[in-house]
Amino acid sequence: MASISRASVAVTGLAAGENPAPGVAVARSLRAGGFRGRLIGLTFDARHTGAHTSHFDAVHVTPPPAAGAAGFLDALRDVIRKEDVRVVVPTLDPEALLCAAARVPLARLGARTLLPGEIAIRRIAKTQLGALARRVGFEAPRTMVVSSTATLESAVRELGLPLVLKGSFADSEIAANAEDAVRAFGKLGSRWGFPLLAQELITGDELDLAVLYDRASKRVGAVPMRKLGLTSRGKAWAGVTVEAPEFIRLADGLMRALRWSGAAELEVIRERTSGALYLIEVNPRFPAWIYLTTAAGVNLPWALVRVALGETVKPLPPAPAGVLFTRTIEDHFGPIGSTNGHAGADAPAGHRR
């Protein structure tokens, strides 16, 4: 245990503005769990404010995953060697996919991960999720792929209005009428590229589940959360832990079917009249609100690091209902041009303290 708590752990996703990535929350959770080793932040943009805080002992800039797997993995290998990284925790979807594909070579360098297989991550793509979700007992909104105004018109006819249009990577718009749908189609297409997804609109409570599975796809812990407040971009800024045993049971079935290991976030809507759980999205990483699980006594990031390093972690107890989070800000000050208030040493490969 002493060696685990003093290992070097690398965490990605340091954007911490109005649409924060999970990196800072993962770092806070590890410290809260008793981790006393070095925390290495990895960011593809040095302007991400999470890189300039005291939450990380060192920060390195890596190429964005969109620039290609080779560049990202080369930079990651470089950081692993320099910092003697023992565990890598990717917190962004594309990085999770790249690290999953490279987990064997990363392990050869001495850096462990706890990630699902590459195929499992591809199977939770929005275009494929519906069929899999129904097979394990979730409901799924009817979904159509739209790539032209003609297919958009078909989707409007088939799914009815209002409907949800989703970008291929992120972002969504609710279209109340046909004109809205055309406008949203153009907007999302120009931002994220085509094709888009059109989905029937399900109304009800939005529930989120943060989960962790071990290498045998056995659940280590799960914390369901009900969203209480959304930002203008639809992200939760307030939420509360709830009891949702049926949601967890279905999640277990889904993850068993996927032979999942590692972290995931599942988003469902509990339909207002039937109470049915419609699976909307699965992400191969922790959510941005992951610190709530720690505050509720179910520290999933710390459990992930321990499992990744080979420790047997007993299933964590259920989180009590009624633990509330609200998102606020924390200001950090330091001489500009520095990281964590210390001058950079080895730019451009990265900056570190």
Added chain:
Amino acid sequence: MTRRPIVAITSVRAGDVPSPGLVVAQTLRRHRAMDVEIVVLASEALVDGVQAMHDADRVATVPSLGRDPDAFVAALALLARAASPFVLVPGSADDVRALAPRQAALRRAGVRAPLPAPARLAELPMPRAAGVARVPARGRKPTGTLLSAVSVAAHAAPGALCVARLLDVSTSGAVWSAVTVADARIVKAVERVVTRLRWRGPAETRFVLDRRGRLWFAGLTPGFASWTSLAAAAGQDAAAEYVRLALGGAARRAGRFTDGLGLSRVSVDRVSTIETLRHLVTHGGISHGTVHV
């Protein structure tokens, strides 16, 4: 009756656009420049209530200043009666606009709030008497570095003043990183604007420094800037200066501030319990003395 001054702050909101009120509350708590009790005035238990618990000694629910300003002032009078002295900090530009015409009612209620005269607000954001070159209303706008200054004044030169270059501003206007710029020319320009307008209270003035080095006045917004915490860290605690003036402190000239000090703002989640929210909804207030979070 307590003699420890109460500083009540409006519009303490986080979400995706952190309000100046939130930053003022955090700054007063962080620096503890003066021994005051910080009370957040919340109009909704969740939106600006329970989330403010971590940045205040107490949260009290009151009618919305935006929706019913007269009911807000009446509620404030009740709170002020129980504690003196009582200072009110407007946490947004809209709050300054709503409170400025009600200064007489606030004074009668025992509430201290150094605010601009209502006539001054009518000229904003581009008052004619600014005394510096203004960004033209029509035609080509100057482009260059966006600078922001926060100041607190009492009808004269500012008693606190700090200038920063805004580095990361979201599309919704939220500032996520900034760096102080201790440039005598810009400081003088801010002083000129604030003094000429005989501005009272907090203000954010914005300038554009174009590529040829010309400085253009881009407007004045009433109230604190959302990066006021950086000013305090750089040696110009505008929030504390406001409270000092409200408590009867004499006007004084602002001192120097650190050049090149950076602000990195991160979103973080704070945790409480549904019981705290229930208490706020049912009792209208929570305090660290009575509720454990």
